[in-house]
Amino acid sequence: MIAAHAVTVRAGRRVLLDGVDLSAATGSVTGIVGPNGSGKTTLLRALLRAVPADDGRVEIDGQDVRHRSRRWIAQRVASVAQRLDPDPALTVADEVALGGLARAGLLDRGGxxxxxxxAAALDAVALAHRAGDPLAALSGGELQRVGLARAIAHGADHVLLDEPTNHLDLRHRLEVLELLPRIAPTVVVVLHDLEVAARVCDHLVVLAAGRVVGAGPPADVLRPALLDAVYDVHTTRRDDPDGDIHLTFRLPTPPATSSAAPEGPTR
Structure with missing residues (x-):
């Protein structure tokens, strides 16, 4: 389990996270959604202690991360950023193998x-045929899948993913979404697509301006009134009998302005 308790993060005078609570239970997928600049990536980084919390605390399996080494965190939590910065000297297999090293240490290298x-991780993301290729030869979507394979090879109990479907075509996007619940026992994922979040997440946290404005099961959280206020749109929601949530959005109708000429003085 990963939990954040009243976490506040500041950058100078700017408050990036303001008293944020999050509970990501083991055996579930927890989604973080919200508009650009709402603090989603900052929250992921705070869970890893990649950015320090000015107030509040983060716990991994009940342990306060402030009192644990980065090595301890790296052994238990894998992360996939929005972009993988490839080292041209590494092959795809080399990069994925680094995931295992993060957990097992150097003694396991090459065993x-x-x-x-x-091999199993690359097969899971349909990249086994690119194992010997240099990272520099891969497309953005392929690099994203390499990042996922590295997380799978890590074998961590927890994984944090920042927009894992970025740059993916439709087929691979669907494959990754089906894979999410099996990457690790505890999954925390930042997503922009709210319908995707409703489909793959057991629990959602909605951020706006660094604060939690909604949390709970997707069916309870993705209410038009809340989404309208958070995204400044007009939302229509339709629920299928099988439980799928369909959302459509349009810009709010601007207030009507009168074009009539003002009346002259009454005589």
């Missing part, structure tokens, strides 16, 4: 177990 984990 049979490591090779098997790398």
């Amino acid at each position: 049979a177990g490591s090779d098997e984990r790398v």
Whole structure:
């Protein structure tokens, strides 16, 4: 389990997160949604202690991360950023193998177990045929899948993902979304697509201006009134009998302005 308790993060005088609570239970997918600049990526980084919390605390499996080493965190939590910055000297398999090193340490490097984990991880993201290729030869979507494979090879109990479907075509996007619940026992994922969030997440946290404005099951959280206020749009929601939530959005209708000429003085 990963939990944030009243976490506040500041950058100078700017408040990036303001008393944020989050509870990501083991065995579930927790989604973080909200408009650009709402603090989603900052929250992910705070959960990893990549940015320090000015107030509040983050716990991983009940342990306050302030009292644990970065090595301890890295062994238990894998992360996938929005973009992978490739080292041109590495092959796809090399990069994925680094996930296993983060958990097992250097002594495991090059062992049979490591090779098997790398092969299984690449197979899971349909990149086994690119194992020997240099990272520099991959497209943005392929690099995104390499990041996911690295997280799978890590074998961590928890994984944090920042927009894992970025740059992916439709087919691979669907494959990644089906894979999410199986990457790790605890998954925390930032998503922009609210219908996707409703489909793959067990629990949602909605951020706006660094604050939690909604939290709970997607069916309870993705209410038009809340989405209208958070995104400044007009939302229509339709629920299918099988439980799927469909959302459509349009810009709010601007207030009507009168074009009639003002009346002259009454005589």
